[in-house]
Amino acid sequence: MIISAAVAIAEARRGRLGERVYSGRSRAIFERGYIAFKSSTWMVILSGFVEPVLYLFAFGYGLGELIGNIESNGLSIPYAAYIAPALLATSAMNGAIYDSTMNIFFKLNHDRIYHGMLATSLGPLDVALGEIGLALLRGFLYGVGFMAVVAPLGLIPSLWGILAIPAAVLIAFGFAAVGMALTTYMKSFQQLEIINIFLLPMFLFSGSFYPLSVFPEWLQFIIKALPLSQAIHLVRGLTLGQINIGLLGHISYFIVMIVVGLFFTTKRLNALFMK
Amino acid sequence: MSSPLITARGLTKKFDEFVAVDEIDFDVARGESFGLLGPNGAGKSTTMRIIGATSQRTSGDLTILGMDPEKFGPQIRAHLGVVPQQDNLDMQLSVSENLYIYGRYFGLSRKFLKTKIEELLEFAQLEEKRNAKVESLSGGMKRRLTIARGLVSEPEILMLDEPTTGLDPQARHILWDRLFRLKEQGVTLVITTHFMDEAEQLCDRLVVMDKGKIMAEGSPAQLIKDYSTKEVLEIRFGSERNSAMAEQLRGMCDRIEELPDRILLYSEDGEALLEKIYSAGMHPKTSLVRRSSLEDVFLRLTGRTLVD
Amino acid sequence: MSTSNIRQGSLEIVDQEKIISRGSLYVAQARLAAMMKWVWMILAIAVANPVLYLLSIGVGVGAFIDKSAGPAGIDGVKYLTFLAPALLATAAIQGAIDESVFPTLEGFNGWKNFFGMNATPISGNQIATGVFLASFVRVVGTVIIYWFVMLAFGALESSKAWLAIPTAVMAGVAFGSITQAIAGLLKDENMFFVIFNRFILMPLFLFSGTFYPLSSMPSYLQWIGWISPLWHSTELGRYLTYGHALTQTMAITHMVFLLTLLVLGIFFSRRIFTQRLAK
Ligand SMILES: Nc1ncnc2c1ncn2[C@@H]1O[C@H](COP(=O)(O)OP(=O)(O)O)[C@@H](O)[C@H]1O
Ligand SMILES: [Mg+2]
Numbered sequence: 008m009i010i011s012a013a014v015a016i017a018e019a020r021r022g023r024l025g026e027r028v029y030s031g032r033s034r035a036i037f038e039r040g041y042i043a044f045k046s047s048t049w050m051v052i053l054s055g056f057v058e059p060v061l062y063l064f065a066f067g068y069g070l071g072e073l074i075g076n077i078e079s080n081g082l083s084i085p086y087a088a089y090i091a092p093a094l095l096a097t098s099a100m101n102g103a104i105y106d107s108t109m110n111i112f113f114k115l116n117h118d119r120i121y122h123g124m125l126a127t128s129l130g131p132l133d134v135a136l137g138e139i140g141l142a143l144l145r146g147f148l149y150g151v152g153f154m155a156v157v158a159p160l161g162l163i164p165s166l167w168g169i170l171a172i173p174a175a176v177l178i179a180f181g182f183a184a185v186g187m188a189l190t191t192y193m194k195s196f197q198q199l200e201i202i203n204i205f206l207l208p209m210f211l212f213s214g215s216f217y218p219l220s221v222f223p224e225w226l227q228f229i230i231k232a233l234p235l236s237q238a239i240h241l242v243r244g245l246t247l248g249q250i251n252i253g254l255l256g257h258i259s260y261f262i263v264m265i266v267v268g269l270f271f272t273t274k275r276l277n278a279l280f281m282k
Numbered sequence: 283m284s285s286p287l288i289t290a291r292g293l294t295k296k297f298d299e300f301v302a303v304d305e306i307d308f309d310v311a312r313g314e315s316f317g318l319l320g321p322n323g324a325g326k327s328t329t330m331r332i333i334g335a336t337s338q339r340t341s342g343d344l345t346i347l348g349m350d351p352e353k354f355g356p357q358i359r360a361h362l363g364v365v366p367q368q369d370n371l372d373m374q375l376s377v378s379e380n381l382y383i384y385g386r387y388f389g390l391s392r393k394f395l396k397t398k399i400e401e402l403l404e405f406a407q408l409e410e411k412r413n414a415k416v417e418s419l420s421g422g423m424k425r426r427l428t429i430a431r432g433l434v435s436e437p438e439i440l441m442l443d444e445p446t447t448g449l450d451p452q453a454r455h456i457l458w459d460r461l462f463r464l465k466e467q468g469v470t471l472v473i474t475t476h477f478m479d480e481a482e483q484l485c486d487r488l489v490v491m492d493k494g495k496i497m498a499e500g501s502p503a504q505l506i507k508d509y510s511t512k513e514v515l516e517i518r519f520g521s522e523r524n525s526a527m528a529e530q531l532r533g534m535c536d537r538i539e540e541l542p543d544r545i546l547l548y549s550e551d552g553e554a555l556l557e558k559i560y561s562a563g564m565h566p567k568t569s570l571v572r573r574s575s576l577e578d579v580f581l582r583l584t585g586r587t588l589v590d
Numbered sequence: 591m592s593t594s595n596i597r598q599g600s601l602e603i604v605d606q607e608k609i610i611s612r613g614s615l616y617v618a619q620a621r622l623a624a625m626m627k628w629v630w631m632i633l634a635i636a637v638a639n640p641v642l643y644l645l646s647i648g649v650g651v652g653a654f655i656d657k658s659a660g661p662a663g664i665d666g667v668k669y670l671t672f673l674a675p676a677l678l679a680t681a682a683i684q685g686a687i688d689e690s691v692f693p694t695l696e697g698f699n700g701w702k703n704f705f706g707m708n709a710t711p712i713s714g715n716q717i718a719t720g721v722f723l724a725s726f727v728r729v730v731g732t733v734i735i736y737w738f739v740m741l742a743f744g745a746l747e748s749s750k751a752w753l754a755i756p757t758a759v760m761a762g763v764a765f766g767s768i769t770q771a772i773a774g775l776l777k778d779e780n781m782f783f784v785i786f787n788r789f790i791l792m793p794l795f796l797f798s799g800t801f802y803p804l805s806s807m808p809s810y811l812q813w814i815g816w817i818s819p820l821w822h823s824t825e826l827g828r829y830l831t832y833g834h835a836l837t838q839t840m841a842i843t844h845m846v847f848l849l850t851l852l853v854l855g856i857f858f859s860r861r862i863f864t865q866r867l868a869k
Contacts, residue, residue, distance in 0.1 A: 013435035016389040017360035027355050035386040042383065043374035054788035065796035073664065073802055074654045119370035126336055126364040127387040127435070128356040197628065204635075211646035221653055280336055 017128040028273055029132035036124065036137020037144075044141075052145065055102050056152045059094035063157065066090055066216065079218065080249050088162040092246040093215035095153045095175055096238035099146045103179035104206065106142040107186030112199055115191065115279075122280065131276035135269055139183045146179025147172065165248025174245055178238040181261035184268025185234075191275035209235045234264065285348075287312050287439060287470055288333060292342035295328050295494075302328045304494035305342065310439075315461075315471040317485030319478065319576060321588050324491040326474035327367050330443045333472065334364050347438070360388060363432030367443040367474075369424050371416045377427055378403065378412040385434040398434060405460065406430035422453025426460065439470045446480060458483055476588050478576035490580060497583040502576060509582045510574035511536055513552035517559070517566035518544045527564065534558060539581055546578070613712040617720020621693060622727060636732045639681055640739040647801070648673045648743065665803060667747065667832050674745035675754055675827030676800040678736050679761040679820050685732040686766025687791070689725035694773035695782075697721075698866060705867065714864030718774070722767055722856060729762035730755075740831075747832040754830040760848045761823030767855025774862040794818045799825075822847045 010018075020026050044052075067087030076083040114120040124134055150172035157163060163171070186202070193199050212222075213236040219227045230236050241257035244250065286309035295303040303325040310316045318326045331337035332344065335351035335358045344351060346358050372380050378399055385395040403409045406426040411419060419427065425445060432440055445461070446454040461484060465471060475481050481488055482502045490497045490505070498505055515535075519527045521543060528540045535555055537548040549555040552571030559566070580588050625632065652669035664672045697704035697717070704717055737755050740746055746754075769786075776782055797807065797814040798821040804812055815821035822844040828834035829841065 011360075011436040011438075012390055012394060013360045013388040013437075014357070017357045021354070021357060027353075030356055030389070032387070032389050035383070035389070038386055039372070039375070039383045042379055043372070050785055054784055058788050058792060061792055061796055065801065069802050069807065070651065070655070072806065073659060074651070075658045077654070118373055119368065120372055122336075122366065123370040123372065123384070123431075124387055126334060126359060126362075126366070127384065128360040128389070129387050130356060197631070200631070204638075208638075208642050208646075211642050212650075216647070216651050217654055221650055 013128065025132065026130075028130040028277060029136075030128055030130050031133070032129060033133040033136035033140060035129065036134055037140045040137070040141040052148065055098060055105075055145070056149055058101075059098040059149075059153055060156055062094050063087065063091055067162075070216075077218065079243070079247065082247070082249075084164075084247065085162075087160070088164060088247070089243075090216060091153075091157045091162045092171060092242040093213075093239045095150065095157075095171060095246075096178055096242045097210060097215060097235065098149050098153065099175040099178040100182045100235055100238060101206075102145045102149055103142045103182035104186045104202065106145060107139065107183040108190045108193075108199055108202055111138060111187050111190045112193060112196070121276070125276070125280045131280065132269070132273045134276060135184075135187060135272040139180060139187060139269075142179050142183035143176050146176045150175035163246045165246060167248045167250055168246040170245045171242050174238075174242050177258065177261050178241070181234065181238075181264035181268070184265045184272065186268075188268045188271035188275065191272060191279065209233055214239055234260070237261070286310055287347055288472070289345050290333075290342065291344075293329070293332065293339055293344055294341045295325070295332060295337070296340045301494050303332070303339075306489075306491075306494075306496045308489055308496065308499065310470065310472060312438075313465075313468050313470055315465050315473065315484055315486045317481045317488030318472075318474040318491055319476070319481045319485075319488050319580070319588075320474075320491030321476055321580075321586070323493075324476075325494040326476075326491060327443050329491075330366075330441055330472070330474060334362055334441055335359050336364075360435065361438050363429075363435065363437035363440040365425075365428050365432045365440070365442045365445060367447070369428050371424060371428060371431070373416050376413050376415055377408055377419070380416060380427060381431055381434055384431045388435040390435065395434070402430040402433060405433070405463075407456070420453070422449050422456060425449060425453070425457060429457075429460065433464075437469070439472060440464060442471065442473045444474055444476070446475070446477070454480075478580070478588060481576055488576075490576075490583060492580075492584045492586075498579065505576060505579045506574050508579075510578040511548040512550045512574060513548075514572055514574050514578060515547040515549060515552040515555050516544050516568075516570045516572065517547065517556075518568045519564075519566050527566075530562075530564065531559070534562075537582075541587070546581070548574070548578070613716030614719035614723060617707065617712065617717050618723035618727075619720075621689070621721060621724030624693075625689070625724065625728065632728070632731075633735075636681075636685075636735045637739065640677065640736045643677050644670065644674060644739065644743050644745070648677075648745070665828070665832075665834055670743060671745045671747060671832050672828070673801065674740045674743070675758075675831050676798070676820065676824040678733065678740065678754060678758045679823040679827060680795060680800065681736050682729050682733050682758045682762030682823075683765045683791075683820060686725050686729045686762035687769050689728045690721060690766040690770035691773045691783075693721050693724075694770055695776060698774065699777065704863070708867045714867040715860045717867070718770070718859040718863035719856070721770060722763070722859065725766050725770070726759075726763055729759050729766065733758045733762065745831065748830060751831045754827040757823050757826040757830065757845075757848075760845075760852070761819045764848045764851040764855060765819045767852055767859055769855075771855055771858035771862050774859060774866060794820055819848055819851055 017030070020030060067090050071086030074086045077086055077089045079089060121134055125131065154163070154172060158168070189202060190199065212230055213233055214230065219230055222230065237257045237260045241254055244254050288310040290306060290308050292305045292307065293303060294301065294305050306329070318329060320326055328337065332339050332351070333346060335346070335355040338352060347361055349358055351358050372383065375383060381399045381402055382395055385398065403412055406429065408423060408427060408430070411423065416424065416427070429442070429445070442461070446457055449457065461471065471484070473484055485502060487499070487501050488505070489499045498509065500508065518524065524540065524545055528538060528545050531545065531547065532538055535547045535549045539546040547555055556569055556571065577588055580586070648670035652673070655664060655669040663669070707717055708714060733755050793814065797811055798804070798818040799807070799815050800820065804815040804821060825834070825836060826841065826844050829836040
């Protein structure tokens, strides 16, 4: 048997837990994304950052003028400071969903890039983690960029607010994991559109623009169970410094999303490529 | 003689009820160039993917370098270079980036890849295209890049699924030349094709597949010898009359095959047979004497042509 | 063995004259047939979109605005009533873009089916007109549905309210014809959507006096409204649905603006399509 470097590397992992689905090299996928990104999508990334800023100015200041302050947990808060964290959470979601649906669907069904990857000694979990890693990087960049705009405007009253950046990453992770899992089940772009159809109402009703208290009790209950609402409350709690045990609940919610999403993605990729 | 690199016994693959690969047996020895010849839908690609540890067999035994692909997928794939039927190059990356990142998928170091990429670009005759986007490459260049990519991990076995389908004759010859070089370097080749000339050119030994089954096995020369005559006379009387004439020709030669547009007459001496036909008062519109090929072997085994 | 006899000259006679005179209708028909495949999706979106926006922003945000604005309201009415005409025109624009940009990009870059059509006697002009007509139909449908949802929400206060349908359609087709022309120029669609959506459509949507009167925006931002078909149409719509104050001069200005855009859009689409197909 000829022992090439590639063989030696693969043999070194023999006997490890999950060796058939994970080779410990998701960074190679990450590296690919970085190279591809360097040469193409700067404008797209930049534009994802511009969107929440535009909303902040249009709604936060424009509507804020008409609305005045908003009550949140007994505090009276300027409208812009109220919606800023919601916009951050939403952009983390949108970026992650775009990366993990459209993008992945294309690579899966059109470019057949994953076929190439999985013909090497990589496993499906490497692919899933690597791709999601990119979504996290994007979530991180949006978080930092948005904070750089809103903090100087005085919209982050609490020092805890700095934690909104890792929170954005966590949120992006959750949505990317679940988004990718769903994408692996989709057969056409039209089916993919279904995801977007769920996103719009979620965006409109998850308490981005006003407290959920305007809704009837039963509806509040449903909305609170939705991931975007969880995300908004997590980030808002941090930027407004309203730290309480509830935040741990939101965090656990996203950890569950991550675990479930990764599990199904790996399982599905395995099934798709081991047919 | 060392043990075979690949051993398949009763290898079967079903998609639901449909049997794509039906209890096939074969061995591939180190350093040989092994072919799977068969028409579209014969089960060649399916067999290749099972060997490539990217598809699970339904039943049967398979060992690759002594390992079962079901248990040691990543380890086996580290030994293989794969050139799939459908190019799956990374359209977002340049030529050299494609080679680089594929090497990274195997965990190879940047330093190693730096020199390896140069070597491969030269091998694939793509040095001038190193910074080009994949989209701008011609079909033949894409194929050479895919082969170069498959070689980045210095594999022992290179799996080529229809390497030249869709290429023009010149691009095919360039590609064949590259594959000969690999063979000289001792790389074991597993090739599928539905072109009999390609199988004759490239393969030391091959199996003829049809509808998931292996119909025959041997070297191209041996197969021709076993299943066909030395020469073939092809004659045409025009599509209306071929059928009627075929009846009269029966008995004049070893074997006769009637195709929609022509009649094939199998004989050890084609010219002599043609003389005989003329002297019997029959006047084909066109006639051609040629040597038997794998196409004739396939026709004999299945009653159908390879490319329809 | 079967010998097939292919008779010559048995082909159906193609009426060249007819194709030449009605080419754009054939193209529009083909586009509408393609739309019919997603007709349920299109209808669902056409209904869900207004319901969701009117509920979330009109009613939801409106509750807070109406509370702080008091009985005077915004522009003299409830926030929902104020907002609805702007959303109506937005939906028209969105529908028009969907039906002009996507088919154009597909036709030139994706399937390239425009080149196939052009190999028949159908001309570039007719393809451009046909795509436009199909998008017109979609816009009219979307706007009518939206209008009825507004009615159900009680957002229509004037007896002239039905005239807001044509003014919203105008915004849609004016914008759609321009984007059709632009899409005809594109060789590579990848970045276009995202950039167009976020750097052009989104700012126009947010800063065209959609959510609050243009006059309450800083004066250095008000030009956005003036170049935006959305604002021009919204002003007309507000006048028609609840009697927003509008001088005759301004009303004419708004209409002239929208018409000019439409004429330019159609003119350039036809020209660009013809030139591109001739290449
Ligand atoms: N993933 C699959 N699901 C169902 N049927 C398949 C799948 N892949 C291949 N087949 C069927 O198996 C048969 C053999 O296919 P394939 O191995 O691709 O043949 P070849 O490569 O010889 O042309 C074909 O009839 C094909 O339709
Ligand atoms: Mg095949």
